Amino acid sequence: MSAKTLDDLEIDLEDLGSEFLYQVGACVGSMHSAAKREGIEFTWSSPYVLLDPDEENYNDALTWYEKLRHSPADVRLVEEIWEIYNRKREYLEAIFPSLPAGGVQGDFSTNNILVNEEKGFAGIIDYNLAGNDKFVTYMMQEGIFLSFECYREEWLDREKCAYMEQRFKHFYIGYTQQYSLTDAERGAVSILYNIIRPFRMDKVETTLHIAEEGLWQEVN
Structure with a gap:
């Protein structure tokens, strides 16, 4: 192929502009629209279904909770966050059956994203993990992964996190311009962001590493 993957070219996603994430989001949206329109489904699920x-999200959140609830961290804060997390999951479980589903690529990562010589988005490869998933949950998980975690280090300060949120918005806009969210999907977006963004593996590992260093104010 004339195009190469980000990993082949040793390009860090954080060094590419928000327009690149917009293009990736539009590609995901186009694929989901096609899957929904053509009724593309598998007899199995993709590997990271919420x-x-x-599922990884709950296991990572549980690890965070178990490690911090008997630590010098603000236990009341830990318990409050854990209660909110589980309450939001229960809401998501209630609306889950109403969310459209179908075939998804299954593994959006930097070794599957193609770029051209001008470092522009050129396509997606590697569908060996393709399977069924809820379109909106897959989009949110992959968008958060690409916008926040494909970085040389996880950032915790508010200014840099706000910058990454703007990158995620570009991905999201690209997606929604190609895939029309239903009312149920639109209502799930904030809930999905609330439970996925803070409890992705890299975020949890960063927090627990800071805890190991005894920086409890920063943990809180």
Whole structure:
């Protein structure tokens, strides 16, 4: 192929502009629109489906909770966050059946995203993990991963996080311009952001590493 992956070219996603994330989001939206329109489905799920019995999000959140609830961290804060997290998950479980689903690519990562010689978005490869998922949950998980975690280090300060949020918005706009969200999907977006963004593996590992260093004010 004339185009190469980000990893092949050793390009860090954080060094590419927000327009690149917009293009990736538009590609995801186009694929989901096609899957929904053509009824593309599999007889199996993709590997990272939210609310599955062994899903990573809940396991990472539980690890965060178990590590901090008996630590010098602000336990009342930890318990409050854990209660909010579970309350939002229960809401998501209630609306989950109403969310459209179908075939998704299954593994959006920097070794599957193609770029051209001008470092512009050129396509997606590697569908070996393709399967069924809820379109909106897959979009949110992949968008958050690409916009926040494909960086040389996870940032915790508000200014840099706000910058990454703007990048995520570009991804989201690109997606929604190609895929029309239903009312149920639109209502799920904030809930999905609330439970995915703080509890992705890299975010949890960063927080727990700071806890190991005894920086409890920063943990709080």
